[in-house]
Amino acid sequence: MKKLVALAMSLTMAFSLVACGNSDASNTSTDAAATTAASTEAAQTAPAEKQDVSLRIWGAEEDQTMLQGMIDSFKEHYADAANFDIQLGTESESTAKDTVLADIEAAADVYAFASDQLIDLVNAGALQSIDEMDAALESYAGKSVADVKSANASGSVEAATKDGTLYAFPMSADNGYFLYYNSALVTPEDAQTWDTLLAAAEKAGKKVGMTLASGWYNASFFYGAGFTTALNDDGSTAMDWNGTSADGVTGVQVVQSMLGIAGNSAFLPIADGDISNQIASGDLCAVISGTWDAAAAQTAFGDGYAATKLPTYTCGDKQIQQGSVAGFKLVGVNKYSANAGWATLLADWITNEDNQAVRFAERDRTFQYQRSWFRGGFFQYRYCSSV
Numbered sequence: 511m512k513k514l515v516a517l518a519m520s521l522t523m524a525f526s527l528v529a530c531g532n533s534d535a536s537n538t539s540t541d542a543a544a545t546t547a548a549s550t551e552a553a554q555t556a557p558a559e560k561q562d563v564s565l566r567i568w569g570a571e572e573d574q575t576m577l578q579g580m581i582d583s584f585k586e587h588y589a590d591a592a593n594f595d596i597q598l599g600t601e602s603e604s605t606a607k608d609t610v611l612a613d614i615e616a617a618a619d620v621y622a623f624a625s626d627q628l629i630d631l632v633n634a635g636a637l638q639s640i641d642e643m644d645a646a647l648e649s650y651a652g653k654s655v656a657d658v659k660s661a662n663a664s665g666s667v668e669a670a671t672k673d674g675t676l677y678a679f680p681m682s683a684d685n686g687y688f689l690y691y692n693s694a695l696v697t698p699e700d701a702q703t704w705d706t707l708l709a710a711a712e713k714a715g716k717k718v719g720m721t722l723a724s725g726w727y728n729a730s731f732f733y734g735a736g737f738t739t740a741l742n743d744d745g746s747t748a749m750d751w752n753g754t755s756a757d758g759v760t761g762v763q764v765v766q767s768m769l770g771i772a773g774n775s776a777f778l779p780i781a782d783g784d785i786s787n788q789i790a791s792g793d794l795c796a797v798i799s800g801t802w803d804a805a806a807a808q809t810a811f812g813d814g815y816a817a818t819k820l821p822t823y824t825c826g827d828k829q830i831q832q833g834s835v836a837g838f839k840l841v842g843v844n845k846y847s848a849n850a851g852w853a854t855l856l857a858d859w860i861t862n863e864d865n866q867a868v869r870f871a872e873r874d875r876t877f878q879y880q881r882s883w884f885r886g887g888f889f890q891y892r893y894c895s896s897v
Contacts, residue, residue: 563592568601568621584859619847625669625838638843640676646851669838678840679861685837690807691796694814704823708776716795717778733833735759767825
């Protein structure tokens with residue numbers, strides 16, 4: 511297990527790193543360079559008295575208790591350097607980009623978001639370059655940006671990077687989905703295919719739920735059939751839905767299979783963001799979701815709580831394994847933070863090795879339960895930290 515470098519700060523230096531506040535996006539690069547230079551000089555010459563530091567951080571609703579614990583430990587760790595007022599707010603990683611871009615300057619100093627939002631956030635000037643905060647990390651956390659990169663899986667670092675610049679701290683690699691089911695109503699064999707799964711649901715008078723009106727979810731049918739995606743220069747995703755995959759399956763055939771599933775009376779289409787509510791309703795015996803709904807599924811299914819890989823689906827005369835995705839969650843620093851240095855240290859703290867282990871134990875415990883069937887290759891979980 512690689513231990514992150516220990517704290518190596520001199521308490522004779524006060525920390526006074528200030529980010530730009532210019533709302534003119536065209537000046538953000540120039541302002542950032544000037545800010546970084548000024549911040550470094552300030553850190554070297556500031557008096558030794560403790561600062562009063564105010565920060566706001568946003569995180570997912572289901573992470574609030576865990577994040578508060580991380581904030582408390584951060585405040586304790588740096589108690590000799592500053593007096594902290596850190597306010598924790600709720601914002602889903604899935605909607606962070608839209609909320610931040612509605613008013614960047616009013617957004618939190620530190621916020622978590624899904625990795626596919628990085629390009630839009632960078633282009634809008636909403637993320638502080640982490641590379642430019644190297645001096646802050648060296649002086650106070652005893653590590654460099656290079657250390658941060660080497661401590662995390664290369665895929666997570668790549669997801670947090672644009673044009674060679676690191677813009678966020680990797681937090682987790684749990685942004686994928688699989689099948690939860692109630693084993694009191696659905697047998698492990700029933701859960702293997704959509705045909706048998708829907709038949710078991712109908713017999714039990716229950717539904718199988720999935721979000722279909724989302725490219726992130728419905729792409730799983732195409733991935734299984736051999737289709738691939740590519741990233742466009744503007745950050746959007748391209749897939750040749752109308753073509754033929756390398757496996758010889760046409761997009762039309764995949765859509766016909768999806769329509770067959772969606773048209774089954776035992777299938778429940780769920781709006782994006784409403785899965786946890788539908789699980790809690792008691793109407794489902796199985797649902798496709800991710801680790802964020804583990805607690806809801808365990809509560810609803812009780813002793814029957816179980817999970818497995820995604821089912822196969824019928825496409826022509828074939829059974830095709832529905833494919834899943836592996837994505838990353840990142841933590842960024844607002845470009846307009848008035849305390850960008852401390853915000854950087856807080857973002858680093860909640861994503862360091864110890865706190866990634868906390869997150870894995872508390873939020874991603876589903877993976878511990880299911881790790882045996884992830885080895886099959888349909889979904890390969892990669893923990894960000896090299897622990």
